Amino acid sequence: MTRFLGIGTVRNEGAFLLEWVAHALAVGFTDLLVFSNDCADGTDAMLDRMAALLPLVHVRNDREEARGPQWAALKRAERHPLLASADWVLAFDVDEFVNVHAGDRTLAALVAALPGASAITLTWRFYGCGGHVGYEDVARTVRFTQAAPRVLAWPWRAALFKTLWRNDGTYAKPGVHRPRAPDPARIGAARWFDGSGRPLPAAFAARGLYSPFGQDNFGLVQLNHYALGEMESFVVKVDRGRANREAGTFDMSYWIDRNFAAEEDASILALAPRVRPILEGLRADPVLARLHAEAVAWRRRRFAELMREEPFRALFGRLQMTPPTRPLAPAAAARLIGWARAARAAGTAGSDANP
Numbered sequence: 001m002t003r004f005l006g007i008g009t010v011r012n013e014g015a016f017l018l019e020w021v022a023h024a025l026a027v028g029f030t031d032l033l034v035f036s037n038d039c040a041d042g043t044d045a046m047l048d049r050m051a052a053l054l055p056l057v058h059v060r061n062d063r064e065e066a067r068g069p070q071w072a073a074l075k076r077a078e079r080h081p082l083l084a085s086a087d088w089v090l091a092f093d094v095d096e097f098v099n100v101h102a103g104d105r106t107l108a109a110l111v112a113a114l115p116g117a118s119a120i121t122l123t124w125r126f127y128g129c130g131g132h133v134g135y136e137d138v139a140r141t142v143r144f145t146q147a148a149p150r151v152l153a154w155p156w157r158a159a160l161f162k163t164l165w166r167n168d169g170t171y172a173k174p175g176v177h178r179p180r181a182p183d184p185a186r187i188g189a190a191r192w193f194d195g196s197g198r199p200l201p202a203a204f205a206a207r208g209l210y211s212p213f214g215q216d217n218f219g220l221v222q223l224n225h226y227a228l229g230e231m232e233s234f235v236v237k238v239d240r241g242r243a244n245r246e247a248g249t250f251d252m253s254y255w256i257d258r259n260f261a262a263e264e265d266a267s268i269l270a271l272a273p274r275v276r277p278i279l280e281g282l283r284a285d286p287v288l289a290r291l292h293a294e295a296v297a298w299r300r301r302r303f304a305e306l307m308r309e310e311p312f313r314a315l316f317g318r319l320q321m322t323p324p325t326r327p328l329a330p331a332a333a334a335r336l337i338g339w340a341r342a343a344r345a346a347g348t349a350g351s352d353a354n355p
Contacts, residue, residue: 001030004107005086005167007174008034009061009073012240012302013094014043014295018282019139019275020094021050026274027098028107029090033082035061035073041298046291053285057082070176078173090122090164091174097141097224098122099268106274107164110221114197118170118190119179121161121200122223123211125150128259128324135232135303137296139279141268144226146324148260150216153333155257156340159210161195162223177209195221213337214330224268227258231319232303235312239302252318261324 006029010017024032034056036044047058057080061073074091077083088111092098103109114120126148136143152158163178165171170186171179182190182205190205194212196219211217228234234255282288306312328336 002108002111003031003085003087004029005031005033005082005089007074007077007083007089007091008032008094009037009070010034010039010043010047010094011037011069012039012041012043012236012298014039014041014046014291015137015299016094016140017043017046017050017295018279018288018292019141020097021054021056022275022279022282023097023141023271025054025278026271027100027105030055031082031086032056033059033077033080035059035069035076037061037069037073041295041302042291043295046288046295049285049287049291050282053282074174074176083167083174086167088164089167089174089179090162091176092122092162092223095140095226095229096124096162097226097268099125099222099224099271100220101218101222101267102220105271110164113220114193116191117166117193118168118205119163119165119192120221121163121192121194121204121211121217122221123161123195123217124158124225125218125222125265126158126258126260127224127226127228127265128261129228129230129234129319130261131324132230133232133320135230135236135299140226140229141224141266141272141275144229145264145266146261147224147263147265148258149262149327150218151214152260152327153213153330154328154336156210156213156337157257159213159217161209161211161217182206195219213333225258228255231316233299234319235306235316236299236302238315239306239312252315252322255319256322256325259322259325260327262327 006024034047036047044060050056051058061069100106100110102113127144128146130144130146148158165179170183170190172181187205192200192204194200195217
């Protein structure tokens, strides 16, 4: 049996955990290695319970790390036995859902469609809030179906990908977006393919975080990115902070870069017949049912607490005043990309100014 390992990091996301795990198992992950850190909503207790029921290993990751808890988790994953036994590996977050369009929509079908692949890039597809203001305990794949267009040239962050990579010794370590520590003796033979099944340039074997701009990268697979949720939920997310950059924060620029409603895309629900029995089984467990209800109550309570503070009230007001993001016309996006590349060539682009 081919073993697919999913590596995740979570903090205060118990309200979303059941759906994410059920979908991950339904899409074909045979093992899940999930790290939690500093949870106040019972996420860690939920993972402990799921570890007793499912092919899931939970590791508490509460120690400090300068680059954030996600990097600390990935360092620990390097030495975990599950990594050594995996055939394929993907590091992904609880707001990211693998959406395979090939065959029976599983990971096995995806890798069968690209038998020579060493790595397959799963490009983000941003899903906006859909106009939802208040948080509801509803599956995100059902609630959020308004997405960025299939071809989107700006913002450049929309071209970021996560990588499903073959664990054959070519790479030794998992990374946030792509595998790390390539073997010099093997990397020359590595073959990378994009989410539409096109071969990527040889340089991708060693570097690169962005899919080529101006084309549809979702032909075989996409990574549905529910980064925002409802407006209330986004406020709680801002309070939580970023997993891979603890000092960073979310703001209106993060929201505007992702709140698209250009196209309706509910294609992920084609996997629902596989997801449903797993999710219903998890919900039927009395321990998980109680912990899930407590996590939902914590999220609502935390939002109410944040509304006592002016910065969060102001953010919530701005979210409601801001319309859905309008995709830039190709010519406007091309101008911005041209300026960004010129700045990069001149050494003035800054650390966060790709492409």
